[in-house]
Amino acid sequence: MAEAIRIRDRAIEFLRSAAPVALDHFRAPLDVDHKADQSPVTRADRATEQAIRARIAAEFPDDGIFGEEFGRAEGESAALWIIDPIDGTRSFISGHPLFGMLLARMVAGVVQASAVALPAVNEFYAAARGGGAVLNGQPIAVSGCTDPLAATIYVNEGERLWRTEPELLSRVMQLGQNRRFSYDCAPYGLLASGHVDVVVDCGLEPYDYLPVSLLVEEAGGIITDWQGQPLTLESDGRVVAAATPALHAALLQQVFS
Incomplete structure (x- = not known):
């Protein structure tokens, strides 16, 4: 260490x-x-x-x-x-x-x-x-949010999701107490510091997601691809990050399954 x-x-x-x-x-x-x-x-x-x-x-x-x-x-x-x-x-x-x-x-x-x-x-x-x-x-540390209906959800690349994954975007928009459209790495910092509970993202390259992945994990959160698999150099650039394992699991079931 x-x-x-x-x-x-x-x-x-x-x-x-x-x-x-x-x-x-x-x-x-x-x-x-x-x-x-x-x-x-x-x-x-x-x-x-x-x-x-x-x-x-x-x-x-x-x-x-x-x-x-x-x-x-x-x-x-x-x-x-x-x-x-x-x-x-x-x-x-x-x-x-x-x-x-x-x-x-x-x-x-x-x-x-x-x-x-x-x-x-x-x-x-x-x-x-x-x-x-x-x-x-x-x-810094993530929040303790476990309920997707109570979460603050940031959706990165909303217009890309609207074009390519409209049904998935619709499911995301039915969750959360507070939803914001956003871009780039700042939402991951907000998640790691406990202000945001979920970040949904897509279209990323390894240099976009690998640096933020460790930040989220070491703050106590969880970040994977949309199938729940760990992020690697070969990941497809579709990412979901959450403050807690329970919240992440609920998102995988309700949005990405």
Whole structure:
């Protein structure tokens, strides 16, 4: 656990050091390109990832790196760093302050430490396997909600679900005492800190879901794919996270079965 906490602290520092790179471009004139899947990308995404990669390469030269913008570079060790330099580029280019920065280190396919930053609002979440979860250095924990009818439910990518999974979305919207449509990584931080009870998400890549997965788990929650299977590099990007096992099980039965 001590090693995981050490890596967690380095991950936080890597994101803190790269945050000014992203913020220098935030709410400033910015050219936007589009990838093959029509998702946007900017020089801020690329510069931020380069800054994070440089810190990793300097301190962990034997580790591999897998980033959204520059792909995967294999290392000599069993460790792999996962980077999403700006999680929520659409939020970023529209001036919305809840874009994130995501970083995780896996060893032999298991996430050992991660950091989730919301630099525009100065929130830095992090987790170490076996060492709990923190927000700006203070311990955090999920709520104790077990009843899906009483839950606060955040639905990420609502328009995508409306197009591709309308019946599932309808089932989700019949649950919860409070429902909000949302995007990106911020809802997972809210879940880990006890403000949100459920996050439903889809269309994610490993660099989107792996860093937040450890944060949720170390805060006491549960996060899986829609079939209830653990998240891995090969998962299909459809995610459900909940504050308690009972709440998660109820969602799997009532929404995803």
